[in-house]
Amino acid sequence: MFQQDRRGANETIGFVLVFSLIVLTVGVVLTAGYSGLQDARDAERVNNAERAFDVLADNIEDITHREAPSRGTEIRLAEASIGSGPPTHINISGFKNGSRVFTTGNYSTDSVVYRAEDTRIRYAGGAVTRIQGGGSTLLDPPGFVISQNHTIIPTVKLLVEDRTVAGAQTVLIRTDRSIREVEISENGGVDTLQFNVSTPAPDAWNGYLEGQGMSCTRTDQGSDRAKLSCTLEGVERVKTVWFLIEITFE
Template identity: 35%
Template sequence: MTDGRARTRRGLLDRRGVSETIGFVFVFALVTASVGVVYTTGIGGLEDARQDEQLTNAVRAFDVLDDNVGDLTREGAPSRATELKLSDATLGFGDPVSIEVQVNHTATDANATYSATTRPLVYSGAAGDVVYSAGATFRVDGGSAAMRAEPGLLVDDRRSMVPMLVTYPRSDSGGVGGSSTVLLVAYRQSQNLDGSFDTGPDAADEARVNVTVDSPRAAAWGRYFEDKGMTAIDGDATDGDVTYQFRTDHLLVSETVVEFDVKG
């Protein structure tokens, strides 16, 4: 009887040992899988954060570029240079963007049209793009563009101004890429007053000014025009262009031409 109880006890201990071993294997597998998931997710999240920070740094660099171009347009400087870290990105030029300004004064039957075409400067990274176009800076994430620096339109019922900044590449070689630091040099080629439109001191009403922008970032332009208090004539950006209107007594349209040279 004693031998039987001993054998039973040994059997119970053996089964308990097997159960504990199987339990340990299951727990170890679960911990290993959890660590793998956390590791994979964490690494992906860190990579996304790194790429987003690189795009944010590019936006800051374009803010400096905008200030330097401002020295050309407002201070009359002949040239300015801006350093830009690419960080596995490319720097080149996008498709042409056109801007047209149409002025009409019904009382005097006077009208005028001013237009310009520019080549946007484009930084393309893994997280998105940063675009400098017609004096405005855009951040583009997932196909959605947000204007980060404004082009400086002055909209007022008395005196208004539409500045047109035309940029183009010195050599259209397709841009540069990699992780090096490049030097972007902006040269002022010309600056003049395209036109001045005045309704006259005795005018009974203001002139109507329509501003049309044909751009892949037309929706962001439309939001900017709305923020300036302009009225949508064609606010549907799905076809690639928008037209907004404002009224004023006096309008100035200036044009500055700037050449960009990218030195890798």
């Protein structure tokens, strides 16, 4: 009789241990799996935003290069936000025989910024950049043509609705052309072409402009902004075209 009681106790203890092990294993799997699912969701959310901004850049190029009057771009926020962001400042100047022969003055262009956790995707000055972890990368370059034979710099100035949309809805980014004009057409060429840009994404711009053959120096202007001064020597023809694009959110 006592042996049967001990067997019953052993079976009960064994059941409790096995059940506890199963509960513990399920808990560990759920915890790790949920974290992994969150990471995958966050990565896919940012990837979707990058694709949407690629479309936005293409749509603005339709306006600036192919005379389209307006375009619309849809983006699903998925617990993120989109709205206007810090401006980018651009100045283009040409020098000949030690004297400045032209300058565009300082353009101040708004930006469209998608924010999710510590990641920002922004469109400003014709470029799409990603800012994360104190650095920035170029996702879509501005449509510049930079060479010593012929340099064409289209400058896209944005007037972005002062508004931020957040949540999980789908937002329509509407872009409308207001002005297009040739700012500078210097067929005689310049000894030095200088391109200055003040931006929260200096790493991205620096890599792009130096990749186009320009020499750049950087001056930090705070934790979230730097100024790049880039030059190209011996340019035979220079043309800058100025576009004004209005952006609203629906």
